[in-house]
Amino acid sequence: MRAETADTKSRAGRRTIGLSAQLIALPRRHREEQQAERAKARQVWKEDDWVFTTATGRPVCPYSDYHEWKDLLASAGLRDGRLHDARHTAATVLLILGVPERTVMAIMGWSSSGMARRYQHVTDGIRNTVAKQVDGLLREVGEEGDGLSEEAN
Template sequence: MTRRGEVLGLTWSDVDLDAGTLRVRRTVQKLDGAFVFGEPKSARSRRILPLPVVCVDALSRQPEINRGRAKGKAQRVPGQPTDLVFVSASGQPVDPRSVNRAFDRLLVRAEVPHSRVHDLRHTCATLLLAEGASDREVMELLGHSSIGITMNTYAHVLDESKRRMATRMDGLFGGDG
């Protein structure tokens, strides 16, 4: 699961739809009203990620979406790669705050309590751990520099996981579970 700035900094040269992967190698933020392209947070943040089919399908439709937004000559900002995956109607990077606003509208429409876009990383990590992914696999996916960061920040233990652990203990010690 990538960070918002990593997604907004993706270029088509970072995406391999045939292999179903993307490479994280830059970020974009908006600081003092200006877009700033930079390096990912840490060396481990620079990574190649496998994509679920649903993401490959969505990304395969993105060029058509971008063509629909192209109105005249693109107005790129300094340092902007020419092949950004996600661009605004003007051809500039998508403003991270616009992502937040769109996410908020989706939550309201779905009648889901407010949360932040970044909270999707928490949810992803928790669900993957609950599905049996190893700490190391989740750490690599999230691009953390250590397992400690992953486990201390994202490994919210679910009630179902606690019940499974209790059942395992029963099996080890001859309980009736």
């Protein structure tokens, strides 16, 4: 058995997640492009039900992802990073969006909340948002006259 077709390492590796309409459009477009490749390759195409294939339907070399990831980062002008770092980014985006921890755990396939601490990173944007919320709260309390006394100033 090839590693590419082996079962995932745990039940959490197989899970249902929600996708936005924009994300759903990407694999549909990929499928259309692959159907065009299939038609162009004709009898050379090897049909094995792979989602990502070479131009002749064969499985993509696992190292291709690595090189494509590195090229993508470079062309976008981003710092070099591992493909796995994208999981940290995804988890941090869920934190920025305010997604409840239990939902984040289900989406990311985590069995313990400690994984959130490892993967989610507090950004300057989050810190600034909290500072503005505190500032707004202090203004509201001060305006009402029941939270900030003259002695506190």
